[in-house]
Amino acid sequence: MTDAERRDREQRFRRSFEQEFPDFARKCALDVEMVILHQDAFAVDYQEDEFAKLGKAIKYAGLMGKVVNVIGRNAETLRPMPA
Numbered sequence: 001m002t003d004a005e006r007r008d009r010e011q012r013f014r015r016s017f018e019q020e021f022p023d024f025a026r027k028c029a030l031d032v033e034m035v036i037l038h039q040d041a042f043a044v045d046y047q048e049d050e051f052a053k054l055g056k057a058i059k060y061a062g063l064m065g066k067v068v069n070v071i072g073r074n075a076e077t078l079r080p081m082p083a
Contacts, residue, residue, distance in 0.1 A: 010063065013056075013059070013060075013063075014060070014063065017056055017057075017060045021053075021056075021057065021060075024057055024060070025060065028060060028061050028064040028066055029064065032066070033066065033067055034066060034067040034068070034069055035061050035066045035067075035068055035069070036068075036069045036070075036071055037054075037057065037068060037069070037070050037071070038070075038071055038072040039070050039071070039072045039073075039074065040072055040074075041054075041057075042054035042057065
């Protein structure tokens with residue numbers, strides 16, 4: 001793959017990601033070093049397409065020069081809140 005092809009792929013990925021996940025893309029555009037994801041943000045139900053979305057989010061953040069920190073416990077957001 002040539003440099004031009006790689007740049008084209010990256011630009012297509014960025015545009016596609018920004019359309020699908022505009023809020024996350026805006027967070028990555030902020031002047032911060034790190035973005036934090038709760039692990040339940042993607043793949044809480046173990047669906048294959050959700051795993052792909054998680055990978056895309058990590059890749060996008062990396063392209064934007066961000067460190068990604070994944071927090072939380074599995075299915076934590078599905079548990080009822082304590083009274």
